[in-house]
Amino acid sequence: MALDHRIPVTLLTGFLGSGKTTLLNKLLNHPGMKDTAVIINEIGATGLDHILVRNVESQHIADNTVLLESGCLCCTLSNELADTMRDLFFKRQLEAIPRFNRLVIETTGMADPGPILANLLSEPVVVSTYRLDAVVVTIDSIYGLQQIAEHGEARKQAAVADVLLLTKTDLATEEQLQALSTALEALNPGATQYRIRHxxxxxxxxxxxxxFDPEGKQAQPQRWLRAPSRSKAGRGMLPQAVHDDEISSFTVTMPKPLTWYQLEPALQWLCATFGENLLRMKGIVHAEDQPAPLAIHAVHHTLYAPNLLEGWDEDEPLTRVVLIGKGLDELKIRDALMQV
Known part of the structure; x- marks a missing residue:
């Protein structure tokens, strides 16, 4: 049973020089990407040229859209992201372009992923036709540690990722890789890490x-939430205070019965109170007043409409909310959510 028919979107970002272009070139030539559309957010007039240097068999089917020999559909972000996404969807419906079943959005290296996620999750036509699947971030194995230490954008990118790709691993020592991996684990313990080369x-x-699992289209909340089930504070200890600019993540588990009617105002308050510092919130909610579990998502000040996971349930129905942000008052947030 398909739980959500909207087109899944992968947001691919990463700091300048972290290997996104090399990664995209390999992905676009991979047969496993044949029913994928890719939006390339490239600054300057070169458009797709730098990406398509090896794709000589590509076929131009629109001003800014190219069909590759691999079957992957590629287009340049020519205006606002929402406009480009709408345009692709309508062309797909009109069969002006091949029917793609997933979308990858590549962003510029200095992009703060927060506003992009907000754009993706709030525009009515976009949100009715697309759903965020995962945020994937490339991290340079040699310079990643320095970039995370010196640049807020690099820290934010790594913190909100679902998947972290450590690139150029053939150029780094095992000590460098281990140090980077450990730092990323501390910054974002919920992300899956892969080491890649070329x-x-x-x-x-x-x-x-x-x-969602692509085969059975069943929800996979453990994979999606990924974060540790309790704070890094030891068992029985209070959460530790974090500095205003320190990025941290934690999970709040609410085992008692609750209703969406009760929980939604608390989540709205949370977004309003901590919005500037709330980089991302996601969760699975088991509410007694809903016909199925809910998947929830928020970025900064905005709590987005929940997804109803029809036809799916968990053996042990626990409501879990994962929060990622800068200087979040974990104790205050836990207290507010546990009082629902």
Whole structure:
């Protein structure tokens, strides 16, 4: 049973020089990407040229859209992201372009993923036809540690990722890789890490990597939430205070029965109170006043409409909310949610 017929979207980002172009070149030539559309957010007039240097068999089917020999559909972001996504969907419906079943959006290296996620999750036509599957971030194995330490954008990118790709691993020492991996684990313990070289990776690691299993279309909340079930604070200890600029993540588990009517105002308050510092919130809610579990998502000040996971349930129905942000008051947030 298909739980959500909307087109899954992978957001691919990463700091300048972290290997996104090399990765995309390999992905676009991979037969596993044949029913995938890719939006390339490239600054400057070169458009797709730098990406398509090896795709000489590509076929131009629109001003900014190219069909590759692999079957992958490629287009340049020519205006607002929402406009480009709408345009692709309508062309797909009109059969002006081949029917794609997933979308990858590549962003510029300095992009803060927050506004992009907000755009993706709030525009009415977009949200009715697409759903966020996963955020994938490339991290340079040699310079990643330095970039995370020195650049807020690099830290945010790594913190909100579902999947972290450590690139250029053939150029780094095992000590460098281990240090980077450990730092990323501390920053984002919920992300899956892959070490790659020369942009080589199975597309299955980054597409259909989110809430839904691509085969049975069943929800996979453990894979999606990924974060540890309790704070890094020891058992029985209070959560530790974090500095204002420190990014942390934690999970709040609410085992008692609750209703969406009760929980939604608490989540709205949370977004309003901590929105500037709330990089991302996601969760699975088992509410007594809903016919099925809900998948919830928020970015900064905005709580988005929940997805009803029809036809699916868990053996042990626990409501879990994962929060990722800067200087979040974990104790205050836990207290507010546990009082629902």
């Amino acid at each position: 942009g080589e990776i199975d597309p299955a690691a980054i597409v259909d990597a989110g809430l």
